[in-house]
Amino acid sequence: MKKIKQLLLLIAILLPFLFAPAGVLADTNSASSSSNQAADKQSSVAAIKKRGKIVIGTAADYPPYEFSVKENGVSKRVGIDIDLGKQLAKDLGVKAEFKVMNFDSLLVALETHKVDVVIAAMSPTPERAKSVDFSKVYYGDNQDIVINKAEESKYKNLKDFNGKVIGAQNGSEQYDLAKQQMKGAKLKGLDRVNNLIIALQSHKVDGVVMDSTRAKAFVANNDKLKAINPHFKVSGQQGTAVAVAKDSPGLVAATNKTITKLQKHNTFDKVYVPRAGKYMSQGTKQNTVLNYWNYFVRGIVYTLVITVFSVFFGFILGFIFAMFRRSKNRILHSLAVAYIEFIRGTPMMVQVMFVYFGIGEIIQNIPALVAGIIAVSINSGAYVAEIIRSGIQAIDYGQVEASRSLGMSKKLAMRYVIMPQALRNIWPALGNEFITLLKDSSIVSVIGVTELMYQTQLVQSATYKGAFPLFIAMMIYFILTFSLTRLLNYGERRLNRSRQG
Template identity: 35%
Template sequence: MTALLRGARIVNPRQQLAAFFAAFIALFAVLLGSTSAAAAPLAHNNNNAPGSVAVVTSTANGKTYVIGTDTTFAPFEFRDTSGEMTGIDMDLIRAIGKDQGFNVEIRSLGFNAALQALSSNQVDGVIAGMSITDERKKIYDFSEPYFESGVQMAVAANDDTVKSYEDLKGKTVVAKTGAEGETFAKSIADKYGFTVQSLDQSATMYESVKSGNAVAVFDDYPVLAYGIAQGNGLKTVTDKEAGGSYGFAVNKGKNPELLAAFNDGLAKLKANGEYQKILDKYLAAPKNTSSGSFFDLLGTALPALMKGLGNTLLVTAISFVFAMILGLIFGFMKVSNNIVLRGIATTFVNIFRGTPLLVWAFFFYFGIPQITGQPINIWVAGVLTLALNSGAYVAEIVRGGIQSVDPGQLEAARSLGLGYGKSMQRVVVPQAFKIMTPSLINQLIIMLKDSSLLLAIGFTELLYQAQQIYAANFRVTEVLIIVAVIYFIAIFLLTKLANYADRKFNR
């Protein structure tokens, strides 16, 4: 029993290195047969895939600018029933672009993510109902104000206990992160003795109030008015507080011609009456998009959700292939006798298994462009995030599978005259793969669910599409039920397929 896997020192370094790569190639060839369906090109184009930031000269005319925006801030930006971005901000930037002769590519990211994308030069400008503040002026250059806002407080429609700020003592209210409502709520919180909880989405805030987790919400008055018109289950109980001004933003010192074109176009739209028509379209008599039965909602939402599911499955498949490659490499390195290889593999596993996946999503999509000065495609960022995270887990699965094979199997193969590499390739690896298969299937399912975290960087996966839908109609519970059923069916079928392949391959 002297030639065990973890102690086969009779093999010289050259033989060991050759055996390492032979065993790796053998196992990868085995696994490739069952994962070939996951292979897909990385260069996948979609509306949210970042392109190169436009190179501008002395004028905005004829240029295409990438504009970042929020995802859930109706009536300023939201998706209509056809899936197109619409709202006051969207109509305004498109009308100004048409007037000034430049094109816009809208990238729906979320408010905080849009600002990070601007700072990392992933977008050229941001229009997202953003208040112009002295603090923000230090980082961004703003246009002339295009909307004068204000803050109101709303409570659940059936709540008769909270009618003023004095009724909030000892209670919790919600406000949107980074928005004017949050600033105002925090400014009076100590005076009236309430706690402010900040959330990222308007729809989530409203659901929190309706469910009783908070007693009131502070939000911009047009957003509240629009939501109430859509039947969000709230009512306003205070007058509008004097608010700030919304502005279009670019990075400080960047794209001055775009800012000048926005100001010029805005002035023309106000002069010819088009600006007021845009406001009246969404504020005077907003169209109710939340009516209809559950099956009407299902029929309306399903096309967008299926598109999101397709992106979810594709990014999972691509990422799993790369995760398997990384997992096999570092898994074999972890069982190597070479202390340097083991150290490298251990470091890789500890880093990516010991840090949150969302941190890497933000790093790859927002951090790398700030470091390198070059934008990164959102599909590349998503695949890197999922593949590196899952690759660390697959490496441990590979290591455990190899070390679970009875060491006597290797010794027996060696005693029959097979070399170390052939023994690993023909005896140890096939047995290890059978042991690993259930864990690899489980990791694939985990990766599919983890892909939902990519919505934080604006990746158009399934849950992202769901947010776009309920941001406009405020039917949060019903939309999420539909999404849960879609996830369940997809994972159930994927599990059945993987188990069938396992039985057929490992019989």
């Protein structure tokens, strides 16, 4: 018993450090400096060759640069950027490993050394160059605005959008351009271009800013859309480049060498762009959502894995901190209050990103799935702790006294008298928490975990259909939550029967 208490105390002491601000952790001692240097060395050419693979960050939702298709029943990532990444890996003599996540998370992943390079149709803007280094531009592009074809007579230049709503992808160059040069319009940013196209077709926005290559892809696959060139003024290099972590000159040089070779042989225009167009054309012919049923199946599996593990660990954490909060020990009580209040006072998305990018910078190579489960478990534990505490407090203290008068220890009284009754009382509240957890698992898609919402977004990219994949995902979530509700109701009936018996 004494060892268990010591273990619980150790967990409680260490937990706050997991959620300490990144700056505090960085300034605690010089160890963080050496850690950063070690991380920089991880991204060097020598380290990549020794590791035998280069980790490439991408978004995989941006045809023709990077997107997912089905070929012979097998899902694969294709596009200009995917081909470039494979060639870079080949020139380095290593394998290419692609790590997919939201576009606005890619530079964070690069800075925290989750990936070695980012190849995602990224423009080398001066603002981004402050945080990362860039290769030479490998493919030039203009900036267009996609509009509904029925309204093409209304829009010819930027001034025509005054008083209108303009959409752009969060964290993109297009977002910055619209913000700076379309001040008469209202700017709406979303994480996914697919969602912006849905907003355009449902008239939530009047135009979507994107590069011309991407715009042509959407227009070619949707005859209700039209792309116009409003002539944005672009400073610096115009086009797309490979992003590399700061102070990695060897990797920048190796990347430029690959790009120079490809440009010399005109490989982008002769091979990569036509190949991407071919995949897009095939996708248009077979772009029914049902052809991508295995995407949804894979998403369901990951969603259930996240939910099951998070429920298990969340309940354990909740029970531990419920006991801590009821403890007469001031240290344990204070730690429990701090944990519960802090977790409940911060958004789960921030917690997920902090665990993956923040703690992941200290604990190298933490998988996104593991980081997601840890974050969701910690989040759930705070709510479960309060549910358990309220259930225990609802039990008449006279039952505790009666148990002690029968010779039971506090431990036995808690185990055989208090907790069984408390569990019956809190079962509906626990059920609600578990159902919420199943739905909130979609948040981990921001760090590239391939759960249901993530797979739905891939289907949107591959099929150029916005609303229908979302409808299917919505129905799947309903079936999962309805089934879980039936299961929890069955458990509640069993508990009630045991009480009556």
